[in-house]
Amino acid sequence: MPTFEHGEFKVEVDEDGFITDPEIWNEELATALATTEGVDEMTEEHWKLVNYLRNYYMQFGIAPMVRKLCKETGFPLKKVYEMFPSGPAKGACKVAGLPKPTGCV
Amino acid sequence: MPEDRSYKAEKVIERLGKKLNRQVVGSLAACVHCGMCTDSCHYVLANPGDPTFAPAWKADRLRKLFKRHYDWTGRVFPWWVGAKSVYTDKDLEELKDIVFGKCTNCRRCSINCPMGVDFATFNRMARGLLVSVGVMPEGVAVVSKDQWEIGNQMGVLREDYLDTIEWMEETIQDELDNPKAVIPIDKPNTDVVYTINPREVKYDPRTISDAAKIFHMAGENWTMPSEGWDMTNFGLFSGDDDLGGSVASRVYDKMHELKGKKIVISECGHGYRSTRCEGQNWAGMDVDFEMESSVITMRDYIKEGRIQVDKSKNTDKYTYHDSCNFARSCGLFEEPRELLNLVTDDFSEMYPNRSENYCCTGGGGAMSMSEYAPDRLKSAKIKADQLKATGANVVVTSCHNCVDGLADLIKHYKLDMKVTQLVNLVANALVIPEEAEVAVKEPDEVETLKGLFAGKKIMVVDDEPDLRVFYGSVLEDNGAEVIEAADGDEAIGLAMAELPDLITLDLSMPGKDGGKVFEALRKNDATASIPVCIITGRPELRSLIYDRPVPAPEGYLDKPVSEETLIRNVRKIFEVGRAMEKQPV
Numbered sequence: 001m002p003t004f005e006h007g008e009f010k011v012e013v014d015e016d017g018f019i020t021d022p023e024i025w026n027e028e029l030a031t032a033l034a035t036t037e038g039v040d041e042m043t044e045e046h047w048k049l050v051n052y053l054r055n056y057y058m059q060f061g062i063a064p065m066v067r068k069l070c071k072e073t074g075f076p077l078k079k080v081y082e083m084f085p086s087g088p089a090k091g092a093c094k095v096a097g098l099p100k101p102t103g104c105v
Numbered sequence: 106m107p108e109d110r111s112y113k114a115e116k117v118i119e120r121l122g123k124k125l126n127r128q129v130v131g132s133l134a135a136c137v138h139c140g141m142c143t144d145s146c147h148y149v150l151a152n153p154g155d156p157t158f159a160p161a162w163k164a165d166r167l168r169k170l171f172k173r174h175y176d177w178t179g180r181v182f183p184w185w186v187g188a189k190s191v192y193t194d195k196d197l198e199e200l201k202d203i204v205f206g207k208c209t210n211c212r213r214c215s216i217n218c219p220m221g222v223d224f225a226t227f228n229r230m231a232r233g234l235l236v237s238v239g240v241m242p243e244g245v246a247v248v249s250k251d252q253w254e255i256g257n258q259m260g261v262l263r264e265d266y267l268d269t270i271e272w273m274e275e276t277i278q279d280e281l282d283n284p285k286a287v288i289p290i291d292k293p294n295t296d297v298v299y300t301i302n303p304r305e306v307k308y309d310p311r312t313i314s315d316a317a318k319i320f321h322m323a324g325e326n327w328t329m330p331s332e333g334w335d336m337t338n339f340g341l342f343s344g345d346d347d348l349g350g351s352v353a354s355r356v357y358d359k360m361h362e363l364k365g366k367k368i369v370i371s372e373c374g375h376g377y378r379s380t381r382c383e384g385q386n387w388a389g390m391d392v393d394f395e396m397e398s399s400v401i402t403m404r405d406y407i408k409e410g411r412i413q414v415d416k417s418k419n420t421d422k423y424t425y426h427d428s429c430n431f432a433r434s435c436g437l438f439e440e441p442r443e444l445l446n447l448v449t450d451d452f453s454e455m456y457p458n459r460s461e462n463y464c465c466t467g468g469g470g471a472m473s474m475s476e477y478a479p480d481r482l483k484s485a486k487i488k489a490d491q492l493k494a495t496g497a498n499v500v501v502t503s504c505h506n507c508v509d510g511l512a513d514l515i516k517h518y519k520l521d522m523k524v525t526q527l528v529n530l531v532a533n534a535l536v537i538p539e540e541a542e543v544a545v546k547e548p549d550e551v552e553t554l555k556g557l558f559a560g561k562k563i564m565v566v567d568d569e570p571d572l573r574v575f576y577g578s579v580l581e582d583n584g585a586e587v588i589e590a591a592d593g594d595e596a597i598g599l600a601m602a603e604l605p606d607l608i609t610l611d612l613s614m615p616g617k618d619g620g621k622v623f624e625a626l627r628k629n630d631a632t633a634s635i636p637v638c639i640i641t642g643r644p645e646l647r648s649l650i651y652d653r654p655v656p657a658p659e660g661y662l663d664k665p666v667s668e669e670t671l672i673r674n675v676r677k678i679f680e681v682g683r684a685m686e687k688q689p690v
């Protein structure tokens with residue numbers, strides 16, 4: 001298994017860079033993962049989105065539809081892409097500690 | 106001596122025998138190990154020191170198995186022809202890493218093989234053998250399960266799908282400031298049924314709103330289905346023909362239920378190939394509707410003047426990536442380029458291109474197999490260099506899989522490029538006229554079409570009083586003056602006396618039938634130029650009309666005719682007529 005190293009962190013990730021154990025996730029790790037997805041600073045809005053994704057995943061075991069994400073956080077789709085340039089599936093899910101989405105993504 | 110073999114290995118060998126056909130056996134037998142394929146595979150080019158990436162080497166893993174069990178040479182002289190069997194589950198795992206991990210089934214080697222060996226075809230078959238005993242990458246298993254059980258590859262539930270479509274409808278209504286811009290669901294008898302890739306609805310629905318905007322501006326009579334909307338098909342990637350057939354028939358069945366004329370397939374390479382080219386064989390099913398890539402639909406809208414575009418709105422420097430399934434396997438090379446040139450000013454080719462283009466490196470389902478990502482990205486060096494050499498800052502492609510494969514390698518190799526699709530460029534270039542009242546052919550919009558036929562006198566000829574009333578009221582509601590005739594002689598007399606602007610004509614009537622009436626009208630100077638729209642319950646009589654020695658009718662409809670169809674066709678006849686008058690002689 002590859003590892004993700006950043007500052008003090010050295011954690012196990014899959015070959016696409018998604019953490020393999022959702023339990024080890026914390027805000028510092030999220031901030032570090034964000035740097036790999038073109039997010040240099042995690043603003044309050046970034047946290048709102050990431051926390052929503054994380055809570056949804058912990059509850060239902062899958063990533064939410066982007067529709068739900070926008071509805072519940074109030075962010076327009078365009079804003080989501082501005083915050084996470086690599087998109088909700090790869091960028092935001094990775095930062096939130098979710099596994100890589102399945103299928104053609 | 107009986108061989109000691111695992112249950113799964115036994116099953117794989119058994120199934121191989123059932124899957125052999127002329128094409129596969131031909132491919133297995135024809136290889137002369139000349140090495141042409143080696144130079145055509147991006148895996149080999151990026152890993153020159155590793156022979157295990159060479160298509161011929163990979164093919165030999167399966168060829169050995171074939172020779173050992175199904176070719177007499179291997180049964181008699183196994184040591185001589187390199188025949189070798191599989192015995193353990195570990196052998197199968199090794200085969201899995203080759204057929205799933207070292208090839209994207211892009212077929213670049215196939216077209217470069219002088220012996221015509223289609224390696225990708227039997228690589229897919231080998232995948233299918235392994236999948237049949239449950240040996241496959243986890244990502245493939247998860248996606249296949251969702252497609253089997255939920256009906257789409259991302260497990261999107263019906264209500265979530267409908268909710269997202271409604272959201273995109275609101276989005277275009279806001280953007281166009283027009284509450285009449287709608288995304289109809291399950292509307293029957295439409296000209297276009299639009300099918301998509303689940304990633305559009307789950308993660309990035311901007312392509313849905315863009316497409317909807319284009320359909321709306323073109324005044325298209327279209328719908329999206331509530332089921333059978335996933336035109337992707339993991340059966341193509343996994344080699345599982347049963348899954349392929351099940352997924353494809355879901356799309357076809359819904360289409361039959363909706364009685365649509367044409368499936369338009371959004372920009373997805375493997376989805377297009379599966380739905381348009383392979384699905385009917387997998388499903389064992391004939392279909393009686395058209396299937397078309399949205400690339401062709403959009404190109405035709407622009408060429409026919411149904412939408413207006415302003416290419417100066419797309420300001421980047423573009424290049425185009427041919428998807429393996431869309432281009433190499435299905436032959437769509439020029440159509441996307443034609444469209445790209447209609448909506449952008451600055452397009453340059455990448456080299457090589459068209460059928461010789463290199464794989465996006467994410468093909469064949471590779472994006473869902475994380476375990477092979479390091480090899481995939483290492484081998485993407487070839488593609489990265491190719492992209493870089495174009496000098497473009499945007500790469501356009503007509504495949505969702507390529508979008509992700511390319512985006513991933515662009516990030517990995519830190520290229521300053523973006524990936525986009527034609528639908529995004531067309532939508533961005535759309536010219537939305539001020540006070541645009543696009544005449545969308547929606548039933549609830551008939552109100553807005555009032556006066557559409559104002560000043561026109563239309564004669565309705567039918568022996569059925571109910572139908573005369575129905576056609577008459579539809580036409581009158583739209584401003585026409587309607588006169589009615591119940592049989593052939595009355596029709597001819599009335600036409601001479603009233604000289605209507607258009608005649609709708611039933612074919613089977615007592616007395617003088619519609620065919621005779623039609624010929625008489627055409628042969629009389631006074632009525633010869635009156636447009637005629639045949640409306641018949643007996644389409645088999647069509648030849649009786651077209652065989653007559655007079656110009657063909659302007660319209661031909663089969664009963665039953667809906668209100669919309671009648672309006673659309675009458676409009677079309679009037680509009681085409683006007684266009685003809687304007688043309689210089």
